[in-house]
Amino acid sequence: MKFEGTLDIAAPRERVWAFLTDPRQVTACAPDVQSLEVADATHFKVVVRTGVGPVKATFAMNMEFVDLVAPGRATVRARGQAPGSAVEMVNTLELSAVGDRTTMRWTSEVTVSGMIASVGARFMQGAADKTTQQVFTCIKQKLEGG
Amino acid sequence: MAVELGGIGHSVKRKEDARFIRGRGQYVDDxxxxxxxxxxxxxxxxxxxxxxxxxxxxxxxxxxxxxxxxxxxxxxxxxxxxxxxxxxxxxxxxxxxxxxxxxxxxxxxxxxxxxxxxxxxxxxxxxxxxxxxxxxxxxxxxxxxxxxxxxxxxxxxxxxxxxxxxxxxxxxxxxxxxxxxxxxxxxxxxxxxxxxxxxxxxxxxxxxxxxxxxxxxxxxxxxxxxxxxxxxxxxxxxxxxxxxxxxxxxxxxxxxxxxxxxxxxxxxxxxxxxxxxxxxxxxxxxxxxxxxxxxxxxxxxxxxxxxxxxxxxxxxxxxxxxxxxxxxxxxxxxxxxxxxxxxxxxxxxxxxxxxxxxxxxxxxxxRCSFRVTEAVHTIERMVDILADKVGKDAAEIRLQNFIPPAAFPFKSTLGWEYDSGNYAAALKLAMEKIGYKDLLKEQAEKRKRGELMGIGISSFTEIVGAGPSKHFDILGIKMFDSAEIRVHPTGKATARLGVKSQGQGHETTFAQIIAEELGLPVGDIAVEEGDTDTAPYGLGTYASRSTPVAGAATALAARKIREKAKLIAAHLLEANPDDVEWVDHKFQVKGVPAKSKTMQEVAFAAYTNHPQGMEAGLEAVDYYDPPNLTYPFGSYICVVDIDRGTGEVKIRRFVAVDDCGTIINPMIVEGQIHGGLTMGLAPALYEQITYDEQGNNQAGTFMDYLLPTAMETPKWETAKTTTPSPHHPIGAKGVGESATVGAPAAIANAVVDALSHLGVRHIDIPITPWKVQQLLKEKGVAE
Structure with missing residues (x-):
């Protein structure tokens, strides 16, 4: 499943970059994160309790920053499992400066397997849209607010 | 037939239901x-x-x-x-x-x-x-x-x-x-x-x-x-x-x-x-x-x-x-x-x-005998496609092509020997029951008004009762089956079989065969299955094989008992065994109805007063190796109306004429056909397991795997013809799966027929509203 979009943020590109490549700051914006463990500069683990339709599961996700080209381009790979389910994600972002503002072009390719795909597939789009909305609203608030 | 015995042909109430309807069944999880x-x-x-x-x-x-x-x-x-x-x-x-x-x-x-x-x-x-x-x-x-x-x-x-x-x-x-x-x-x-x-x-x-x-x-x-x-x-x-x-x-x-x-x-x-x-x-x-x-x-x-x-x-x-x-x-x-x-x-x-x-x-x-539904669906769809091509009516082309009754036993092109059949009789009865000619007229009129109505026929031949040991084995074990009957001193009997009921009503049906053969009331016969410590060896229940194989073993074991019982009866009647005959479910001296012995009297004597030189007891076992398979058949006609807006298929009428040879319990057979038709409706319109590209099952719950309920199930109209199997001891053929095998093609044929004037020749099952609606949109018909 592939998702993509563009987000306009009223903040300079360097600040947006610093925020988005800091696991602590980004995960603070993601809903349902139960814990974060930063292993090194490019690896971190998050535990997320999430629900898609009737399936509720706690995913332990291994995240890795690959292809970090400051301050414009980043790719995050994520792989995680919950009992009976698995998810893999490749998220990319490209930041371009538009005066004092930043335009973020993002893509997210998600592959789900197991129970969450079997039972939750038809709910996936709605769940993804909702989560994306929440995350981006939070990011904008934090970056634009101060 | 003596009604009080509850023998063959009697709609005896299912003995097992006493515990099922009280919630007293004992399942593995119990x-x-x-x-x-x-x-x-x-x-x-x-x-x-x-x-x-x-x-x-x-x-x-x-x-x-x-x-x-x-x-x-x-x-x-x-x-x-x-x-x-x-x-x-x-x-x-x-x-x-x-x-x-x-x-x-x-x-x-x-x-x-x-x-x-x-x-x-x-x-x-x-x-x-x-x-x-x-x-x-x-x-x-x-x-x-x-x-x-x-x-x-x-x-x-x-x-x-x-x-x-x-x-x-x-x-x-x-x-x-x-x-x-x-x-x-x-x-x-x-x-x-x-x-x-x-x-x-x-x-x-x-x-x-x-x-x-x-x-x-x-x-x-x-x-x-x-x-x-x-x-x-x-x-x-x-x-x-x-x-x-x-x-x-x-x-x-x-x-x-x-x-x-x-x-x-x-x-x-x-x-x-x-x-x-x-x-x-x-x-x-x-x-x-x-x-x-x-x-x-x-x-x-x-x-x-x-x-x-x-x-x-x-x-x-x-x-x-x-x-x-x-x-x-x-x-x-x-x-x-x-x-x-x-x-x-x-x-x-x-x-x-x-x-x-x-x-x-x-x-x-x-619920079908080894890939038979796939075969029946294919041939019955192909007959309709051919009928469409040559401009013939679906009933007419079948009547024209059927194997004629005189050709039985019939050697099929691919090597099977069909035991008995009268296909035209079944189809003609179904046409008469549903009013086929009037339906054709109604359809023509409705078409003029743009309404979508279809009539579908399926004239199937089943192949069940596996099977002769020269052709049939599973992991090398030949596909015979068995029955052991013990008649106790007080004239009651216990029968144990190598098959295993899963809802088919064996405790009743097989007791009826014994009742008929031995003259014991059906209520006096206990049928037990499913315990390898007690029952004789058998290959089990599937592929509609219980009645064709274990049912035959039951009849033959009972006949072995009757042979011995006749000798005991002759001893009790002080007659020559050749002068004793089995009339009205008891032994009597030929031409002297007053001199007779019941099976209960014989049973008591088998343990208390058996002839010197004869073994005591009254029991027998039979391992039956069928000489051939049995070939139940039938003709089903289905009438559907299709909603032009939603693509929903509504089954207005469904007439099922089945021929499973001799019927042991008409009520159980009708129940089997109702259940089978519903399990034929299911894949025709509702059920399918699909997978996404990652191989995820998309039908892993009853939310997504749609079983028909009473809401979706139409009223089934059943009728029968009776063409006994010539090689089965009581002429029975097996019926558990006929309806599941025959129904999907009748439904699919009816839907295609409803859309045939639009150029539709085939739709894969399950025929969901979405599929039909896409077709109607394609043809410019959907509202």
């Missing part, structure tokens, strides 16, 4: 033993992945979790693989690679069911996902990932099977005036029994005896399989007792051996405690054997007048990751070559190729 442990299974989220590691430590830390079993633990026990019924092998637990989503990966044994589930959630498995092959046609392409690394053959092709005269068939097609060709997909479906599969295994370490209560349609064969697979662990067949208690529906899904059974038995042998495993609904739908999944290309060659001459069929059979079909050894595509149906083709040729994909293994029957 078995609760002291100290019983519970097993639950870790399943793969991936359809194809390498297992890099399994960490049980967190699961073992859960209070109450006693053990986590992985494939590596099974290697020293030589239990990581098990044989399938089709001479393939299947992983019990993987040591390296998983091949389908929901495949068993590890088992957790705990003190209760909830703790076992908590343990399953805590087992950590590290996977490396591998490329997934879902489409069997892609699986056959060069360069496709090879799924079964354990095989010498490094591709996904399992077997090629063909039957018929290819040269004669090809020539007939070359010379034909008319040829029709159609791709037909019979989708993957699931029997979805209301009771899921389960087992309680209890190993007595002191006695070395294993007792298992198991949801199995074939307890005796299972005992032998356990002895063969686990003999090296000290399990010995005389110390294995398989009990198949009440079963909440089998339909073919409870024939195979599933890894959960093996794991529970292994866990009980290792711990010495009873171990229960009962799968949940999603496990049942996602991991148990599927049915069908045949990709068929069929061609019919005919004369311009619609006379059918030749049939050519090529099929790709998707068997998932392991070929664990439940077919007789000789027939990897089951009895698919019944596909010439009710018609005398001059030539026919059928090819089937089995293929591995990243899906659960199978394919079993879905």
């Amino acid at each position: 078995v609760k033993l002291p100290g019983m442990l519970h097993l639950d299974i870790v399943r793969s989220p991936y359809a194809h992945a390498r297992i890099k590691g399994i960490d049980p430590s967190k699961a073992l830390a859960v209070k109450g979790v006693l053990a986590v079993i992985t494939g590596k633990d099974l290697v020293p026990l030589k239990l990581e693989w098990m044989p399938t019924l089709m001479s393939d092998k299947q992983m019990v637990l993987p040591t390296d690679t998983v091949l389908y989503q929901s495949q068993e990966v590890a088992a957790v044994v705990a003190t209760d069911r909830y703790t076992a589930a908590d343990g399953v959630a805590a087992v950590e498995v590290e996977y490396e996902p591998l490329p997934v092959v879902v489409d069997p046609k892609k699986a056959l392409e060069p360069g496709a990932p090879v799924l079964r690394a354990d095989r010498e053959q490094k591709n996904n092709h399992i077997w090629h099977w063909e039957v018929g005269d290819k040269a004669a068939t090809d020539k007939a097609f070359k010379d034909a005036e008319v040829v029709v060709k159609q791709d037909i997909y019979i989708p993957r479906i699931h029997v979805a029994s209301i009771e899921t599969c389960g087992i309680v295994a209890s190993f007595d370490k002191v006695e070395g005896k294993l007792t298992v209560w198991m949801t199995t349609q074939a307890p005796h064969a299972i005992r032998t399989v356990i002895a063969l697979v686990a003999g090296h662990l000290g399990l010995s067949e005389q110390k294995i007792r398989v009990i198949s208690p009440d079963i909440g529906g089998g339909f073919g899904g409870k024939v195979p051996v599933y890894p959960g059974y093996v794991l529970a038995i292994g866990a009980s042998v290792l711990t010495g405690s009873p171990v229960k495993w009962v799968e949940d609904r999603s496990e049942n739908l996602q991991a148990d054997s599927f049915a069908r999944d045949y990709h068929i290309t069929a061609e019919v060659a005919a004369k311009k007048d619609g006379t059918m001459q030749a049939l050519r069929v090529k099929t790709i059979a998707d068997h998932g990751a392991f070929d664990s079909a439940a077919n007789p050894s000789k027939f990897p595509a089951g009895l698919f070559h019944i596909i010439t149906g009710s018609y005398p083709f001059q030539a026919a040729h059928v090819e089937v190729d089995g293929v591995y994909t990243n899906k659960p293994p199978g394919g079993i029957a879905y």
Whole structure:
């Protein structure tokens, strides 16, 4: 499943970059994160309790920053499992400066397997849209607010 | 027939229902033993992945979790693989690679069911996902990932099977005036029994005896399989007792051996405690054997007048990751070559190729005798497609082509010998019952008004009662079946059979055969099945074989008893045995009705006053090897109305004329037909298991796998003709599956007929509103 979009943020590109490549700051914006463990500069683990339709599961996700080209381009790979389910994600972002503002072009390719795909597939789009909305609203608030 | 006996032809109320309607049935999950442990299974989220590691430590830390079993633990026990019924092998637990989503990966044994589930959630498995092959046609392409690394053959092709005269068939097609060709997909479906599969295994370490209560349609064969697979662990067949208690529906899904059974038995042998495993609904739908999944290309060659001459069929059979079909050894595509149906083709040729994909293994029957539904659906669709091509009515082309009654016993083009039939009689009765001519007029008028109404016919021939031992075996065990009858001193009887009822009403039906043969009231006869410690050996209940095979054994065992009883009666009557005859269910001296003895009097004498020189007692056993299969048939006509806006198909009427030979209990037969028709409606309009590109099952709950309920089920109208089987002792043919086999084609034909004036020639089942609406949009009809 592939998702993509563009987000306009009223903040300079360097600040947006610093925020988005800091696991602590980004995960603070993601809903349902139960814990974060930063292993090194490019690896971190998050535990997320999430629900898609009737399936509720706690995913332990291994995240890795690959292809970090400051301050414009980043790719995050994520792989995680919950009992009976698995998810893999490749998220990319490209930041371009538009005066004092930043335009973020993002893509997210998600592959789900197991129970969450079997039972939750038809709910996936709605769940993804909702989560994306929440995350981006939070990011904008934090970056634009101060 | 004496009504008070409740013999053959009497609608005796089902004896077993007294406990079922009171909620007193005893199913596997009702078995609760002291100290019983519970097993639950870790399943793969991936359809194809390498297992890099399994960490049980967190699961073992859960209070109450006693053990986590992985494939590596099974290697020293030589239990990581098990044989399938089709001479393939299947992983019990993987040591390296998983091949389908929901495949068993590890088992957790705990003190209760909830703790076992908590343990399953805590087992950590590290996977490396591998490329997934879902489409069997892609699986056959060069360069496709090879799924079964354990095989010498490094591709996904399992077997090629063909039957018929290819040269004669090809020539007939070359010379034909008319040829029709159609791709037909019979989708993957699931029997979805209301009771899921389960087992309680209890190993007595002191006695070395294993007792298992198991949801199995074939307890005796299972005992032998356990002895063969686990003999090296000290399990010995005389110390294995398989009990198949009440079963909440089998339909073919409870024939195979599933890894959960093996794991529970292994866990009980290792711990010495009873171990229960009962799968949940999603496990049942996602991991148990599927049915069908045949990709068929069929061609019919005919004369311009619609006379059918030749049939050519090529099929790709998707068997998932392991070929664990439940077919007789000789027939990897089951009895698919019944596909010439009710018609005398001059030539026919059928090819089937089995293929591995990243899906659960199978394919079993879905309330049908070994791939017969696939065959019937294909031929009955092809007849309609041909009728359309040559401009003939669907009933007319069938009546023109049927095998005539005088041709029986009829040798089919692909080698079967049909025992008896009168196909035109069944179709004409169905046409009369439904008012066929008036319906055609109504349809023509409605078409003028733009309304969508269709009439569909299916005139099917079944092939059941496997089978003659010269052709039929499963894992080498010949497909005979058995009955043992003991008449007790007070004139009551106990019968034990090698088959196993899963709702079919055996306790009543087989008692009726004995009542008829021995003159004992049906209420005085107890029928017991499903305990290998007591019942004689048999191959079990599936493929509509119980009445054709075990029913015949029952009649013949009863006749053996009657032969002996006659000698005792002669002794009591002080007559020469040659002067004693069996009249009105008792023995009498020829021409002297006043001098007679009942079977009860004879039974008492068999234990108290038997003739000197004769063995005491009154019992017999029969192992029946049928000389041929039986060929039930019928004609179904379905009338549908289609909503132009939503594409919804509404079945307005459905007339089913069945001929299953001699009927033992008309009420039970009618019930079987009602249930069978509903299970024919299901795949025609509702049921299908689909997979996404990653091999995720998209129908793993009853939210997504749509079973018809009373709301969807139309009123079934049934009728019968009776053409007894000439080779069966009482002329019975078997009926459990006819309706499931015959109904889908009638429904599909009706829908296609409703849309035929728009140029529609075929729609694959299930015919969902969405599919119909897309077609209507395409044709510019949808509102």
